[in-house]
Amino acid sequence: MDAATAATATAAAAALVWFRKGLRVHDNPALDAARRSAARVYPVFVLDPRYLRPDPAAPSPGSAHAGVARVRFLLESLLDLDARLRCLGSRLLVLRARDDVSDAVCAALKDWNIGKLCFESDTEPYALARDKRVTDFAAASGIEVFSPVSHTLFDPAEIIEKNGGRPPLTYQSFVATAGEPPKPVMEEYSVLPPIGDTGGYELLPVPKLEELGYGDLSQEYIPPFRGGETEALKRMRESLQDKEWVAKFEKPKGDPSAFVKPATTVLSPYLKFGCLSVRYFYHCIQDVYRSAKTHTKPPVSLAGQLLWRDFFYTVSLGTPNFDHMEGNPICKQIPWRESEELFVAWRDGRTGYPWIDAIMIQLRKWGWMHHLARHSVACFLTRGDLYIHWEQGRDVFERLLIDSDWAINNGNWLWLSCSSFFYQYHRIYSPISFGKKYDPNGDYIRHFIPVLKDMPKEYIYEPWTAPLSVQEKARCIVGKDYPKPVVDHEAASKGCRRRMGEAYASNRLGGSTVKGNSSNSSRRKLCHGGQDVPDSSKSKQPRKRS
Structure with a gap:
């Protein structure tokens, strides 16, 4: 075998799983595809300065885009992901980007001779621009890319296509267009392929909140919600144990003043970071419904709330300037006052x-x-x-x-x-x-x-x-x-x-x-x-x- 052929074979045997959201092992199609196709798997998370760099001008400790409560939740989620990967004979490789995350990912793809890149797709504008830079580099380098939809129940782009190229603008039309979501990928496995040679890379531990430069945090309140897949699955199971509550769940009913024991599942942060698969959660709810004589229906039911989530994802993807009033075709133009x-x-x-x-x-x-x-x-x-x-x-x-x-x-x-x-x-x-x-x-x-x-x-x-x-x-x-x-x-x-x-x-x-x-x-x-x-x-x- 000549040197070029050997290099190609080595690359084909190495896959990089790029974690961003989707901070979990269960129902993770990107991780599953990497473990099936490669002899070596590099699980990577890149610390993004956009979200983590301290901003002294911010009104409270944290970065310009994230307060310390969310940063803490992220770090806890990364620690938990690392622990779960270690149980499978692997670990989380934490890298730090100097400025642009895509540069750090592209450098790792090249330096580690990666043949396949796997990551969960993302529809946010910042993520779309970031991911395009990486996929363009991968295409030019002959690296295979697998980017499945697993952060939402449905593929928002497919819903828009089914709806004639426009996003459904009402919940009812969205549900009618979407149909039934696919089932989660829940095959269990006890080991992941080993990590390959990382060369001279500085592989960081998950940083502590106090190490990120946010100043004195001694007076900061520690929220009652701990990040991570382990806590997400535990909280979900505890919520679904009360089958009567699940069957009778109705969104208009709830006490916003309940704080000792919140009146909801409080699973939204775990869905946001992908510590909990929305597809797994949805199908677990359906299991409860099948055991109940009657249950509430969308839009007010518990399953209905997950459909609302997908509704907004779909409309946001198909609407220009969705995050602004000006230039947003579905937004009323209102002369709000400045004070x-x-x-x-x-x-x-x-x-x-x-x-x-x-x-x-x-x-x-x-x-x-x-x-x-x-x-x-x-x-x-x-x-x-x-x-x-x-x-x-x-x-x-x-x-x-x-x-x-x-x-x-x-x-x-x-x-x-x-x-x-x-x-x-x-x-x-x-x-x-x-x-x-x-x-x-x-x-x-x-x-x-x-x-x-x-x-x-x-x-x-x-x-x-x-x-x-x-x-x-x-x-x-x-x-x-x-x-x-x-x-x-x-x-x-x-x-x-x-x-x-x-x-x-x-x-x-x-x-x-x-x-x-x-x-x-x-x-x-x-x-x-x-x-x-x-x-x-x-x-x-x-x-x-x-």
Whole structure:
């Protein structure tokens, strides 16, 4: 055998599995294909400075794109993946990119003489550009590429093709087009092919959070959700053990103030990072349904929530500028106002509305909050009270949520701001009565805003209405220890409705901004996930204390 033939044979025997999302062993078609086709398998994760590089200008510790809660969850997920790979006789090879991840991957492909590259496909714009640079290099180098769809139930591109080249713009049309999702790849194996020679590469351990340069983290809250496939599977199994709960799950029903034991599965972060296969989760839910006499149906059922996820992935892939108002063909053009002062008050949990502030503080500390809590603060920022651009709120969620998913985050903000998908802008979440309905004693507020912990329950949602003597007894003077409301909700929401009406009228005069098969969407009464939007505020509104 000559040298060229030997080199070709060596390359064909080596496969690189590039982990990005999909941080798991179960139902991982990319890993499965590599182990079947190669004598040596290199499992690789590249630390991306885009998400990890410290940003001193950020409003809280972390990078420009990720707060420390999400970074912590990622690192925990990588540690768990490494442990699971070691149980299979392998390990995770952690590399650090100087600037561009694609450069690090291409260098490894060349230096390790890789013959096959396997990675889970990704539809986010940043990922598409990154992956194209790598696949172009692989094609020019004669490297085989296998990039299966496994982060979603369906292939979004196939759904768009089946729908005539356009994404379905309603949930119902999406479900009708999609059909049944494929089954997961669940073949068990006890060993992976060994890792080949890595030459002079510096193979890093998974870094500790404190090693990433985010400064003093001693005061940072450690969220109650630990990352990784092991925890994901455990949490899923525990959730599905209550078969009656699964069968009766209905998205409009849930307590957004429950924090000791959240009212949902809290599996969204594990789906975001791919620690849990969405296909495996979906089919496990179907197993429960088969054992139940009756069960709820999409869009409100538990399985229906996974279909919502795929809906947003599909629409985002097929919609230009999906993450912006301008140039987005399905987004209403609304002249949102600019107010840095009001935006910062919202972002930092200093609006003077305890329900809103407690939610934003939970977001900052935990990187997670209940979906109805997200609805409340999104509505307050945009069409409900402050009339500030949804893109600003989107950026805060994108950075702080541990389950921040590009398609879903943008889709939800488009929806909740009544910029697309849902158009009943007159239906507004009250920042007072909505939370009180679930938690009249205000335990959620007392937990996340300790300065209000001694405020009597009759004033906990409206502390500015408490007599001064009550505030003094509670050791919380409004305007000193806790801020006064930044707006009067009754007046602000009335103004928002008027402005939204004017913006909608202007959009109609300029032609419809929504194209495709969404003719019924403006009359629907469902918010995403089948959630009824609460009635407009009829509760007691801010009044000035004399």
